[in-house]
Amino acid sequence: MLVQDVLALLQQQVPHNTLLNTVPSAVETLLDTELDLSVFESINLAGEPLKQKTVDMLYQRGVKNVYDLYGPSEDTTYSTVKRRQLDGQATIGKPISNTQAYVLSQDNMLCPVGVAGELYLGGAGVAKGYWNRQDLTQARFVSNPFGDGVLYKTGDLVKWTAEGELKFLGRMDNQVKIRGFRIELGEIEHALLQHPDISHAVVMVQQEDAACLVAYIVVDTQAELTQIQAELANTLPKHFIPELWVSLDA
Template sequence: TETTVWSSCAQITQTQTPPGLGLPIANTQLYVLDEQLRPVPNGIAGELYIGGDGLTLGYNNRDELTRKVFIPNPFGDGQLYRTGDKVRYTHDGTLTYMGRLDQQVKVRGYRIELGEIETLMRQHDAIDDCALSVREVRAGDTRLIAYVVWKNSPISLSELREHLRQQLPPYMVPQHLEALGELPRTLNNKLDRKALESLPLSESSSLGK
């Protein structure tokens, strides 16, 4: 791994809201920076960088990737690892995870954060797990597809649409919904997006244009 298996910790005392990322462990520093590597104010989203004794020296035989994600620490000695994670500090100093920066996609001219939509969908009581992808269903017609694993009984398409539209602008509401028994995963339990995007779309999955 790029750094120690875990770099921060927190005591979870409630389950009503998603937990924060906690505080850095000993000899570790967490920074939330903008594109110019400047610290961002509380409440503003930025990229999470990790510094400290737990960082590796780089990737084996992958010098170009090492130079891309391991940078000189502008705030002290050593290097920083750019995680690709979008985070922000809340007013009480809690670090909140907001999704992956590399999950930003463009659909019909709008830039969309897939992780943000997935987080909101998982807050619905009926949804156990979910993932989103962007697929061209017809030539020139790119759609946002939601793959959902239900907890018990599935909800109606109109109910899910209403849940999402209360919190998202229309262009971020998926146009298709596919119910799965489980999400496809790789041997190390990461989401297998290639397998997900190869699944056929059902005719009855449309959430509207």
């Protein structure tokens, strides 16, 4: 079944054991409807960060399997997969078959578990390069120091978990430096979006006087800001905690 808009499913008879392949924002739209989601055997979600709150709501509505898929077009779309769990850990999982993933530091050394670095992908799905863009090809497709073929520099910031899974932290070009600390804005946003009461979050740097972090959030309930800050402090270093907070209407 192919539809241009997931809301078109409301006007159709969706058979049981259907597989739905879409983006998280689209399936969040379905969650606001009365559609019987138990007809979906599996829902594959890719293209955007997948919030734990969305995962939990899908399982509560009867979906049997929720998969978080990650991958750039340069590696034939999907590179890693994770069957997300109810109240589970938000990761992008492990490499799919015939795909290798490496987390490298800026000096191209393998990062240990828990240390953030750039994700490099290798394997059967990696493209040969960009059409008529030799300069870009040379910059993004590099020799594989760990085996045959080439690796694709994704530009994504990740780290390995103790369970051998990859945790997506944001884009490498979304890093800033404040008071000597290198800070990944995407990692802060990702942590905020895992809070069950936060539906949207953006973190920016305010440059007036001394630079500081500002968090813009949309809160779905009457959750106390102090509670949100305390929970964030349990998952992020102290210098990652925004100093200014702005609560926006949905």
